[in-house]
Amino acid sequence: MNLAADTVKTLEWTPEGIVLIDQRLLPHREEYRLCRTYLEVAEAIQTMVVRGAPAIGVAAAMGVALGIQASKTRDLNTLQTEFDQICNTLAATRPTAVNLFWAIRRMKKVFDDLLAQGAEIHDIQQRLQEEALAIQREDIEANKAMGQHGASLVPGGKTVMTVCNAGTLATAGYGTALGVIRSAVCLGKNIDVIALETRPFLQGARLTAWELQKDSIPTTLITDNMAGYFLHSGRIGCVVVGADRIAANGDVANKIGTYTVAVLAKENGVPFYVAAPLSTIDLSIPSGEAIPIEQRPETEVTEIQGVRIAPAGVAVHNPAFDVTPHVYVSAIITERGIATAPYEECLRRLKEK
Amino acid sequence: MNLAADTVKTLEWTPEGIVLIDQRLLPHREEYRLCRTYLEVAEAIQTMVVRGAPAIGVAAAMGVALGIQASKTRDLNTLQTEFDQICNTLAATRPTAVNLFWAIRRMKKVFDDLLAQGAEIHDIQQRLQEEALAIQREDIEANKAMGQHGASLVPGGKTVMTVCNAGTLATAGYGTALGVIRSAVCLGKNIDVIALETRPFLQGARLTAWELQKDSIPTTLITDNMAGYFLHSGRIGCVVVGADRIAANGDVANKIGTYTVAVLAKENGVPFYVAAPLSTIDLSIPSGEAIPIEQRPETEVTEIQGVRIAPAGVAVHNPAFDVTPHVYVSAIITERGIATAPYEECLRRLKEK
Numbered sequence: 007m008n009l010a011a012d013t014v015k016t017l018e019w020t021p022e023g024i025v026l027i028d029q030r031l032l033p034h035r036e037e038y039r040l041c042r043t044y045l046e047v048a049e050a051i052q053t054m055v056v057r058g059a060p061a062i063g064v065a066a067a068m069g070v071a072l073g074i075q076a077s078k079t080r081d082l083n084t085l086q087t088e089f090d091q092i093c094n095t096l097a098a099t100r101p102t103a104v105n106l107f108w109a110i111r112r113m114k115k116v117f118d119d120l121l122a123q124g125a126e127i128h129d130i131q132q133r134l135q136e137e138a139l140a141i142q143r144e145d146i147e148a149n150k151a152m153g154q155h156g157a158s159l160v161p162g163g164k165t166v167m168t169v170c171n172a173g174t175l176a177t178a179g180y181g182t183a184l185g186v187i188r189s190a191v192c193l194g195k196n197i198d199v200i201a202l203e204t205r206p207f208l209q210g211a212r213l214t215a216w217e218l219q220k221d222s223i224p225t226t227l228i229t230d231n232m233a234g235y236f237l238h239s240g241r242i243g244c245v246v247v248g249a250d251r252i253a254a255n256g257d258v259a260n261k262i263g264t265y266t267v268a269v270l271a272k273e274n275g276v277p278f279y280v281a282a283p284l285s286t287i288d289l290s291i292p293s294g295e296a297i298p299i300e301q302r303p304e305t306e307v308t309e310i311q312g313v314r315i316a317p318a319g320v321a322v323h324n325p326a327f328d329v330t331p332h333v334y335v336s337a338i339i340t341e342r343g344i345a346t347a348p349y350e351e352c353l354r355r356l357k358e359k
Numbered sequence: 360m361n362l363a364a365d366t367v368k369t370l371e372w373t374p375e376g377i378v379l380i381d382q383r384l385l386p387h388r389e390e391y392r393l394c395r396t397y398l399e400v401a402e403a404i405q406t407m408v409v410r411g412a413p414a415i416g417v418a419a420a421m422g423v424a425l426g427i428q429a430s431k432t433r434d435l436n437t438l439q440t441e442f443d444q445i446c447n448t449l450a451a452t453r454p455t456a457v458n459l460f461w462a463i464r465r466m467k468k469v470f471d472d473l474l475a476q477g478a479e480i481h482d483i484q485q486r487l488q489e490e491a492l493a494i495q496r497e498d499i500e501a502n503k504a505m506g507q508h509g510a511s512l513v514p515g516g517k518t519v520m521t522v523c524n525a526g527t528l529a530t531a532g533y534g535t536a537l538g539v540i541r542s543a544v545c546l547g548k549n550i551d552v553i554a555l556e557t558r559p560f561l562q563g564a565r566l567t568a569w570e571l572q573k574d575s576i577p578t579t580l581i582t583d584n585m586a587g588y589f590l591h592s593g594r595i596g597c598v599v600v601g602a603d604r605i606a607a608n609g610d611v612a613n614k615i616g617t618y619t620v621a622v623l624a625k626e627n628g629v630p631f632y633v634a635a636p637l638s639t640i641d642l643s644i645p646s647g648e649a650i651p652i653e654q655r656p657e658t659e660v661t662e663i664q665g666v667r668i669a670p671a672g673v674a675v676h677n678p679a680f681d682v683t684p685h686v687y688v689s690a691i692i693t694e695r696g697i698a699t700a701p702y703e704e705c706l707r708r709l710k711e712k
Contacts (some may be wrong), residue, residue, distance in 0.1 A: 197601070203660070203668070204583035205558065210668040211661075212677040219670055226674040229558035229660055231522075231583035231616025235681040239617065263584025265591065268624060273622050307562075307582055310663045315556070317386040318562040318571055321579040328588040 013220065016061050017042065018173050019069065019139060024068045026056045029175055029209075031217035035155040044073030044092050051099040051106075054207065058176020059250045059286055060145050061307040063105030066096045067138040067260045068230040070113040075131045085127060089117055101298040102259055102327045104288045109141055145178035148341035152182055156246070156281055156339035165226075165245025166197055167271075169234065170204045170261035171213035172248025172281065184217060186339060191223055198224035200242065204225035204261060205230055206306040208221040210301030233267050237274045244336075249282035256332030256349025257294025258282075262325055268334035275335040284340050284357050294329035302326045366573065369528050370421065372492060377421045382528055382562075386569035391608030397426030397445050401564050401573055404452040406460075407560065412531020412603045412639055413498050416458030419449045420491040423466040428484045438480060454651040455612055455680045456638025457604040457641045462494055477577055498531035501636040501694035505535060509599070509634055510693035513543035517596025518579075520589065520624075523557045523614035524566035525601025525634065535601040535634040537570060540694060544576055551577035553595065557581055557614060559659040559677065566698045586620050590627045597625045597689075602635035608683030610647025612633075615678055621687035630689040637693050637710050647682035655679045 017146030018025040030053070031037050038057055041047045050056050056065045073092035079085050093110050100106060116137045120130045160166060166187055170176075173184030178186065190197055199218055202209035210226055218225040228236065245267055251259040258264070258280050263357055271278040279300040291297055304322035308314060314324075338345040344358050345352040371378040376395040383406070384390050392408055394400045400422030403409050409418045419708055423456045426445035432438050453459060469490045474593050513519060523529075526537030533541065543550055552571055557563035564580055571578040571664040581589065589595055598620055604612040611633050613616070624631040644650055661667060669675075691698040695712050698705040 034667070062524060087627055128541070154530060176590050187484050202584070203558070205556070211673075215673045216670045219673060224674070227660060227669055227678055228676050230613070231555070231558060231586075231619055232676065232678065232681075233584075234619030234622060234678075235615060235678055238681075248613070258511060262582070262588060266584055266619060268586030269623055269626050272617060309668045312666050313670065314387070315561050315664065316580055317569045320564075320568045320572060321577070321591075323579055323585065325585065328585075329592075359613050 009321060014174050014217070016178060017056065017142065017321070019068055019135070019297045024065065024072060026050055026065065027175070028055050029057055029213060030054060043076065043340040044069040044096065047072060048095050048099050050098070058171065059103035059105040059248065060177040060234050060283060061175070062103050062181065063109035063285060064142045064145055064178045065118050066106050067109040067113050069139045070097050070110060070237045072133040074134050080127065082121065082127070085130070086121070100300055102250045102300045105285050108147055108285045112141065114135055128322055131351065141187050144177040145283065146180055149177055149180040149182055150184040151341035152281050152339050153180065153185040155344050156186030156279065157189035157193050157195070159244065159277070159279055159337065159344070160195060161199060161243035161341070162195040162197060164197060165200050165241050167200045167202070167233070167245045167267070168214060168240050169210065169264050169267055171209040171210055171217070173214060173217045174233065175213050175217060176248060184214065184248040184281065186219065186246050186281045187223065197243070198226065200226050200228055200236055202230045202233055202263065203227060203268070204263060209261070216266040216342045217264045230263050237270045237276055240284065244277040246279045249280050249286050250327055251291070251297050252280070252287045252338065253291040253293050253297060254289045254350055254355070256335055256338065256347065256353060258335060259294060259297040259299070259327050260330065262328050265328040265330045268330040272334050278334055279337050279339055280335055282343065287353055287357055289354060289357060293325070294331060297329060300326040367527050367533060370409065370417055371493065372421055372488070377418065377425060377702040379418065380528070381635055382566060384412055385565050385657040396424040396429065400425060401448050401452050403416050404449070405580050409523065409617050409659070412456035412601065413459040413530040413535065413636060414528070415453065415456050416462035416638060417495045417498055417531045419459050420462040421496045423463060424447050424487040424491040426486050433480065435474065438483070439474070453653055455653045456604045459641055462639045466490055466496065468492050475663060480570070482604060495531045498636065499533055502530055502533040502535055502538040503634070503690050504694035505634050506533065507539040508697050509539030509632065510542035510546050510548070512597065512630070512632055512690065512692070512697070513539065513548060513550060513599070514596035515548040515550060516558065517550060518553050518594050519569060520555070520586070520595050520598045521552045522555050522563065522600045522617050522620055524562040524570070526567060526570045527572060529601060535636065536599040537567065539599050539634050540576065541574065550596070550695050551579065552587055553581055554619070555583045555586055555616065556580060557616060564616070583616050587623045588618065590623045590629055595629050598634055599632045599634055600638050602633050602639050602645070602652050603680055605633070605635060605640045605691065606644040606646050607642045607703055607706065609688055609691065609706060611683045611685070611688060611702065612647060612650040612652070612680050613683065616700045618681040618683045625687050631687055632690050633688055633694055634692040637695065638699060641708055642707060642710060650682055652681070653679040
């Protein structure tokens with residue numbers, strides 16, 4: 007099987023800078039964008055050139071490494087100031103996906119440790135690059151492990167429904183929710199996929215359909231408001247989605263519309279699974295109510311690829327995420343195994359394993 | 360209050376033919392289309408120049424009258440053949456909204472009675488025109504009565520959520536669901552509206568937002584997958600939608616996505632109301648399972664106003680309607696009063712009043 011994970015590179019560290027596939031242009035144009043500075047990386051995260059919680063984490067880590075490599079200082083205090091500036095800028099790009107903050111914190115720890123050890127600036131620059139590449143590598147490994155754990159949950163002979171894009175393009179590679187689907191297909195399970203188009207940014211129509219098409223996994227595209235119709239039809243074996251942040255109690259922040267699908271899945275007796283690396287689990291947040299929800303520009307709703315679809319002057323809301331209370335979550339698939347209720351205990355155990 | 364119902368004419372009978380506002384071009388262009396033949400009316404219904412169950416009913420009735428006026432025959436047998444041909448063509452345009460078949464049946468009854476009475480062809484032509492105009496007039500009256508009955512159900516100080524467009528543009532005027540909202544506003548209730556954009560055809564973004572803006576009723580546009588987020592927020596006082604066909608047991612076929620909203624409303628303790636004239640209630644259908652669901656072209660999903668949003672070759676489903684089982688329906692608002700569970704009995708009583 008020729009997996010998109012093998013042929014598409016979401017992010018790549020190169021000597022010239024970080025190369026990102028421009029996800030705003032897919033599926034029409036497969037264009038790569040070179041970010042030569044950490045500010046360009048920050049802008050790419052904010053404008054969704056790169057998106058998906060794990061991919062944002064990797065991009066931020068690479069951004070930190072890139073920013074610090076550009077430093078010309080020989081003074082450690084100045085370096086510290088520059089480092090903080092880089093981290094703060096990258097952290098301010100998007101509020102919901104915790105992987106962003108997790109990755110920056112991990113880079114910070116390496117930086118602080120090296121500083122405490124009296125390392126030289128050149129070594130610090132080198133080690134931060136290595137750490138960013140380790141985060142990238144580990145993300146792919148985590149996704150493959152998630153795939154192995156999660157594949158057993160996917161019923162054969164049925165359709166898997168997924169929201170947004172939690173695939174290769176949302177991660178360093180292979181994907182979280184789409185990784186589970188890929189692994190189920192690799193196990194020989196006879197499944198197909200229903201992808202919700204996922205307005206307003208259309209990650210399902212533009213990215214998931216494109217990715218799964220590359221893998222020859224049969225995929226049907228529907229609009230978001232058809233979710234209930236198909237969940238009620240008996241055709242759906244399970245729902246698998248990714249996550250942007252999971253609270254200690256198992257509440258899941260994910261792309262807007264996920265809560266809607268979760269409620270409908272429960273109402274129709276369809277299992278609802280969340281696939282996410284442990285870096286997405288934020289034990290510092292007790293419940294979903296405390297997760298900050300990003301509000302994005304109105305034009306994402308009133309325009310589709312530059313074409314206006316609503317009357318001028320109409321008021322708009324555009325929350326980019328919603329929170330699915332844990333009671334709707336059948337299981338959370340992580341790289342260290344599958345968590346089920348009571349999540350509080352189970353997630354803590356997996357995270358501290 | 361300057362109501363859109365007073366300024367916009369969804370359908371108009373003129374000496375040249377039937378004038379329809381082209382709903383595919385709104386809100387960008389307010390263009391009117393003259394249908395000079397019944398075939399042009401059939402095409403306008405099928406391509407959604409005119410849409411909305413009650414409006415389709417009126418258009419079909421006018422189409423029948425127009426078709427029969429064009430007849431040059433002096434032979435009643437030939438007229439009967441032509442009449443059947445006209446009715447069959449109009450009936451074949453769209454399968455779900457029962458108002459289409461109801462209106463054609465009503466025209467047929469007038470035709471059959473006149474034929475039985477030995478009426479002259481000219482009189483038949485004149486009487487069919489009068490009947491079509493009566494259907495149009497009665498639809499507006501029914502909507503205003505529904506508005507009066509339904510307004511009492513709308514909680515003040517809260518937001519009303521609505522799906523698709525069940526307004527002036529979906530009817531002969533005033534609207535069903537939007538009629539209830541208009542009447543609540545006229546009563547002085549302090550409400551605002553959340554309109555779901557309603558993919559794939561975007562009736563909410565293009566038509567409802569436009570109509571309510573004309574009436575200065577504060578309206579916020581959201582994408583369909585945000586419905587759960589807002590229903591969970593405590594902001595929504597009630598949901599009001601229209602209907603395309605209501606079965607004897609109270610199951611409601613309406614625009615795709617209605618079922619999804621109904622389930623989420625129930626889950627969050629928000630009342631879910633359906634506003635529809637008695638012509639939408641089909642007592643011959645025992646439950647929603649027997650309602651035919653129209654499947655529409657794939658390009659409605661893969662393209663938005665001519666702009667492609669999905670990779671070429673992706674499979675698509677496009678059911679235009681779904682069925683909301685009656686257990687999710689808090690009440691059905693008709694022109695003769697409000698039906699509540701058990702619907703079987705209540706709907707029959709209202710219909711036979």
